[in-house]
Amino acid sequence: MAAEEIITDKTVSLVHQRARNARGWIDARANQIRLELARCEEKPFDEVIKLFGDPHAFGQQPITSLRQLLSCLLCPHFVDDPNYPRDIKEKAQRILEAKPGFSIASYTEVSGLRIIREHVAQFISRRDGYEADIEDIYLTSGGAHGIQIGVGVFAANSLESKCKAGVMTPMPGFPLYQARCIEFDLYQIPYYLDEENDWALSISELRRALDEARPHCRPQGLVLINPGNPAGQVLTYDNIRDIIKFCAQEKLVLFADEVYQETMYREDVTFHSCRKVVKDLGPEYHKFQLMSINSVSKGFYGECCLRGAYIELVGFSDKVKQQMLNVNTANLSPSIIGQAALSAMCNPPQPGDESYETFLKEKRTVLDSYRRKAEIVVSMLRTLEGVVCNEISGSLYAFPSIKLPRKAVEAAKRNNCTPDEFYCWQMLEETGITPIPGTHFGQKEGTHHFRFTILPSEEKIALMFDRITKFHKEFMQKYRTEGEEKYERLNGTVV
């Protein structure tokens, strides 16, 4: 008797049937083109450039002290090497001493190694001026894992009620929130950022979104991404305070995605953690529930694939924290190398340390270049016909809008994709460069955007824009209709 296929694409779980590839089909096509190039197929370009938030992929150099700490942990004989800075060796020694067997690879607690959670608590306390509790901190395998833990708490089956739990998510916003809402069968309540107003967040828009959603779900949480991904905005102190008050009033848990907290580019812009603002609100907000994530993947470290991050759980009872931890025990420990990278981030070299000068120089080099490139990218995007782009205040991205010719919209429809996907896909096929379509982040109906990153080097950005400008002109030329040309001339502006 022949064995039969048991699991088919029709019989896998609903989660599997509904799941979308969080990186999208254009990314899959980009991977395919890479293989085609490797097989020496003829292309009008010789490399694929994915515009992910992946600093090292663009040649950003790692912070030496972080990498030295990790190699010391993996090969403890470096602890005796005179070429290694003393402060790094001492840090490695202290972490190894906290591990059974003096080996970095033995399991840690599910919430992460205690001494590293202490480093995180000290980092948060210094940042906010309010003591953090290490029992509130869980180390995670990257920020994505923190999102899973946090958003998972709202999972739809929380009450006997037939009504789904609802989570407010920003539009545009990082697509993993949508992916987790699908996974956990949550009702997604999109709220829109105000593009005309530098992607600000208005309380009236939050209220509109919530009021519209109430008949369909039980709203439970609000996701805030600050500094913004993909829109590059940074919220003011007053704005954050109003959002927190809104959450308290509407009985929503605040999930603060603050992974870009180290990268700000404007004189008039400062990062304020939601935690600090909650604490500033005083004892009345003692029970306010806030989850916040931070990661070593972004900022000037950019160590994406080491998977080091944390989630802090403010205002949660011990019992709920234990339940969240229990669910997470099935993952055993988060990667110790990710944990150790996070320790390097939260406990960096201090003045007087042997590795301090190098650390400071490397940090400044990265942040200064981000600042310059944030300006360059915006000004280059603005030279493209039909493209309108806000300043970048923080994070690593611009999110320009693009007005596409009617015939391009029709061509997209014929290709079963959205107009911005069509534009990004065509750019990939012609130039090898692949920005992320606005569709992935969510956008107001009838508008089209794409996300661009400031991460390539200045020289590379110039070269990329040579190719992009040429592509863009040809694309607009190809799809422009006579009527649109006339409209353009009449208005004296680009379409």
Added chain:
Amino acid sequence: MAAEEIITDKTVSLVHQRARNARGWIDARANQIRLELARCEEKPFDEVIKLFGDPHAFGQQPITSLRQLLSCLLCPHFVDDPNYPRDIKEKAQRILEAKPGFSIASYTEVSGLRIIREHVAQFISRRDGYEADIEDIYLTSGGAHGIQIGVGVFAANSLESKCKAGVMTPMPGFPLYQARCIEFDLYQIPYYLDEENDWALSISELRRALDEARPHCRPQGLVLINPGNPAGQVLTYDNIRDIIKFCAQEKLVLFADEVYQETMYREDVTFHSCRKVVKDLGPEYHKFQLMSINSVSKGFYGECCLRGAYIELVGFSDKVKQQMLNVNTANLSPSIIGQAALSAMCNPPQPGDESYETFLKEKRTVLDSYRRKAEIVVSMLRTLEGVVCNEISGSLYAFPSIKLPRKAVEAAKRNNCTPDEFYCWQMLEETGITPIPGTHFGQKEGTHHFRFTILPSEEKIALMFDRITKFHKEFMQKYRTEGEEKYERLNGTVV
């Protein structure tokens, strides 16, 4: 207006409410005792010894070539260091060349870096004599993540049917399977291993378990752990073939947990991968669906906290594999250090390589000591009154049964725990040593067991058994009743 608590232990999702700490409450108590020792509290011992399958925690030394590869990847200037073996430097170079930006920390494909999946495919092909396809291989953040991906496919909501999907799981068996069944709301179908018969698996027992479960669920999968955790058995070729035929006949997907495939201790025992046996069954089994996991955490590498593992998906359509990958995209990439550790395991030094001799010596040292310790542990356990222990054929564990006095069973009930939990907990409090209670793995009603590991050094095992023997005698003495003593004398054996 004061902010209120939104998420309480009553309102978190059912998944959270039902979740059990996969490491158990005795482990939590062990962590607490560690803190008490650190605070210099008086105890009859000076260290806590958790009997986890965590080789490095017991002082097992890492395999040098693996750690050298990792440090070369993190600090690429080692590629020019004359002190590093050439084969390691070449391997590091090839991996770095496959990464955008030549940095190990840039993101990889969700399924893992292609060149490392090639190493895994070559490893599987060599092992089985049948070519493996890299598109069937997903790298995961540890074996636990592979279990999540695999067991997740059976998730209960797979059809409109109200009937839960069912998964057959071994008793005794690794507790993460139970944890994931709870998480995915699956119906767990326990089947029992035959302790009297060296923990063998009989098809008639599989059929009994399945027949009893059919009215309550739609059986979808069967989990097989070989070599066994916790019972240390190794299945014969014929036994595996019969299990595969059973799965084909009963339309079950086979999930093979083969993370202990490198550790076998008896002359007459060999590891046979389920994949090889399926392929041997010929073209009729072309559509047979098998998932198998392997990991760098166990075996002679023992790099638990680097979180490197893979799952291979045999017989699944491209569409289903894509759906499984889509769900997983929300995790972005698995840890690159785990991936690289797996590459070291699957692509080890070969004869002629500069690092080969050291590698071989280190590997043999570990495996030889495992073999000796597997014997020592069993013979020491057998000296304890009331303890009966099978030989260890493979993996890292013994799973002896223990006959506990009636008064101990009553004391357990008073403490709201099972008799084996009570015994292990008391051992922890008296000796600092904590075996894992049989309750965690599942056992036949009325029997009591605990899992012991062969991982401590030979000297340590001797010292531990001094303490355990003393504890055990006192425990049995304390809880023995007069009737039981008489029974013992009458039978001339221990109770």
